[in-house]
Amino acid sequence: MLNYIWAGLIIVSLVFALASDIGDVVNDPYRNGQPLAVTLEFDRPYDADAPRQPVRLLIDSTAFRQAYGVDGTPQASYDATLRQSDDATELVLADAEAELPAPLDVIRGATNPRDQILQGTLSDLRLAPAASPPGTPTASGARATAALTFAPVRFVKLGAITTAAIDFAEVAVTIALGLIGVLVLFLGLSKIAEDAGIILALVKVVRPVLGPLFPEIPRDHPAMGMIALNLAANVFGLGNAATPFGVKAMEELQTLNPEPDTATNSMVMLLALNTASVQLIPPITLIAILGVETNNVYFPILFTTMGSLIVAILAAKGFGRLRRYRATDPLRHGPVATPEA
Amino acid sequence: MDTFRDIIGALSVFVLPAMIVGIPLYGLVKKVPVYESFVEGGKEGFGLAVRIIPYLVAILFAIGMFRASGAMEWLAGALGPVLALIGMPAEVLPMAIVRPLTGSGSVAIVADLAAQYGETSLITRMASTMFGSTETTFYVIAVYFGAAGVSKTRHALPAGLLADVAAMLFAVWLCLLFFG
Numbered sequence: 001m002l003n004y005i006w007a008g009l010i011i012v013s014l015v016f017a018l019a020s021d022i023g024d025v026v027n028d029p030y031r032n033g034q035p036l037a038v039t040l041e042f043d044r045p046y047d048a049d050a051p052r053q054p055v056r057l058l059i060d061s062t063a064f065r066q067a068y069g070v071d072g073t074p075q076a077s078y079d080a081t082l083r084q085s086d087d088a089t090e091l092v093l094a095d096a097e098a099e100l101p102a103p104l105d106v107i108r109g110a111t112n113p114r115d116q117i118l119q120g121t122l123s124d125l126r127l128a129p130a131a132s133p134p135g136t137p138t139a140s141g142a143r144a145t146a147a148l149t150f151a152p153v154r155f156v157k158l159g160a161i162t163t164a165a166i167d168f169a170e171v172a173v174t175i176a177l178g179l180i181g182v183l184v185l186f187l188g189l190s191k192i193a194e195d196a197g198i199i200l201a202l203v204k205v206v207r208p209v210l211g212p213l214f215p216e217i218p219r220d221h222p223a224m225g226m227i228a229l230n231l232a233a234n235v236f237g238l239g240n241a242a243t244p245f246g247v248k249a250m251e252e253l254q255t256l257n258p259e260p261d262t263a264t265n266s267m268v269m270l271l272a273l274n275t276a277s278v279q280l281i282p283p284i285t286l287i288a289i290l291g292v293e294t295n296n297v298y299f300p301i302l303f304t305t306m307g308s309l310i311v312a313i314l315a316a317k318g319f320g321r322l323r324r325y326r327a328t329d330p331l332r333h334g335p336v337a338t339p340e341a
Numbered sequence: 342m343d344t345f346r347d348i349i350g351a352l353s354v355f356v357l358p359a360m361i362v363g364i365p366l367y368g369l370v371k372k373v374p375v376y377e378s379f380v381e382g383g384k385e386g387f388g389l390a391v392r393i394i395p396y397l398v399a400i401l402f403a404i405g406m407f408r409a410s411g412a413m414e415w416l417a418g419a420l421g422p423v424l425a426l427i428g429m430p431a432e433v434l435p436m437a438i439v440r441p442l443t444g445s446g447s448v449a450i451v452a453d454l455a456a457q458y459g460e461t462s463l464i465t466r467m468a469s470t471m472f473g474s475t476e477t478t479f480y481v482i483a484v485y486f487g488a489a490g491v492s493k494t495r496h497a498l499p500a501g502l503l504a505d506v507a508a509m510l511f512a513v514w515l516c517l518l519f520f521g
Contacts, residue, residue, distance in 0.1 A: 001498045002482070009403040013410035020411055161406040168405030172397040176390050179484075184386030189364050191382020192375050196368040236353040241360070243484060247389055250489040262493040263486065268500060271485055275441075275501035276508070277476035280349045286473050289452050293460040297469045298346060300519050304474035304511040312504035319496035328495055 017157035035147035072101025092119040111151040120150040186244035199225035214266045223252035237281030259330035269316045276312035396487030429513045436468040437509040441478035470512040
């Protein structure tokens with residue numbers, strides 16, 4: 001099933017991205033190739049030969065809304081640089097973080113993905129007299145009207161899903177490597193616990209409860225102890241500790257598995273217990289967002305998590321009885337003979 | 342009920358220190374070479390983390406693409422009327438969809454709903470309940486099965502997802518019961 005869901009996620013992403021991009025081609029929400037009328041304000045008098053000069057970009061909000069058919073309002077002015085060369089006159093915004101209304105924010109991201117700075121070509125530059133009334137001492141040199149054209153925006157979503165794929169691949173590695181510290185800490189502790197006989201003692205305590213859920217685990221096998229530690233860490237909201245114990249439990253279960261690439265019923269049960277997340281402590285991230293309000297949702301969370309736990313157990317047991325999953329059970333021919341220590 | 346919560350809260354503060362200090366101490370009493378045992382056990386940690394990487398990359402990049410494609414918004418719009426029948430506001434649906442897929446994504450949704458509708462609104466409470474009561478199924482599958490090197494997951498995903506669906510329904514129902 002994971003195969004189908006995994007491929008499904010990728011295919012659905014591609015289909016939706018293409019549909020959205022083809023919609024853009026038809027509707028042209030970015031007005032590719034069509035200029036936007038803007039006003040430029042110069043601090044010093046306009047110099048036709050200067051390769052770079054600072055300007056302020058003013059976008060009239062009414063004209064902007066009409067042009068793009070949106071509700072957004074541009075800022076009063078944007079600091080920018082006017083770049084002039086023999087080939088072209090370009091306007092580049094000074095601040096990459098500047099608040100841009102839709103669809104200019106998308107145009108910024110799509111036309112200049114590396115620097116994320118909005119830029120466009122200027123044409124039709126016409127100087128106008130200073131706007132300030134005559135007589136007032138004014139520092140502003142002059143104003144000019146111009147037409148600003150952005151590079152065409154095409155296949156935004158296609159680009160977005162590609163970027164997301166690459167970004168998330170990096171995130172996955174960061175997450176995995178970030179686990180090393182806690183893995184080493186808790187695996188080290190659990191080794192001490194094993195050598196000191198704590199795990200074995202724990203197995204004896206929890207067997208009456210967990211035994212029926214994991215009938216494949218032989219008596220006094222350390223896997224049961226690791227599972228108990230994993231569940232205990234979950235119950236107390238210690239996600240950091242739960243992962244290493246769960247991972248260790250998986251490894252222990254793997255020693256009972258004659259087909260290492262296929263999950264046994266016990267592994268599926270352990271996973272179901274973990275995804276249902278048996279916890280009595282609300283996650284810290286929730287407390288960080290909601291503050292004291294977390295107290296009010298405490299009992300709904302508690303009852304929900306217990307309900308879903310029961311469903312998880314029943315589902316893991318029930319699906320395991322289906323013929324298609326029975327046929328792939330690595331232990332369908334009975335347990336493997338474990339070498340006695 | 343409140344004392345129960347306080348006891349659990351207090352316990353959870355002590356569990357971790359008790360483990361970190363208690364286990365080596367008990368080992369010492371039992372004459373275990375604690376330092377050697379710790380290092381011996383911890384050695385596996387690096388290899389495990391590295392072994393997880395391909396499984397985690399496979400899951401996360403597919404989920405990342407799905408989120409970026411805008412399919413979720415479409416799904417929320419399409420399923421809205423159906424969910425109104427069970428009393429679930431359409432605003433909560435993205436949470437129900439995202440929760441099994443990504444932890445960080447669902448945190449963002451709770452924060453967003455809290456900012457938009459207020460912390461005491463039914464919508465935020467429902468989303469918080471969904472967030473707090475289940476785990477990121479796909480992440481757990483990637484990490485746990487990745488560590489064991491298992492790629493044929495059999496009924497793990499159906500069981501996990503069924504539990505997630507149940508949790509979403511319980512969350513809706515219990516929030517309506519508590520706050521509705």
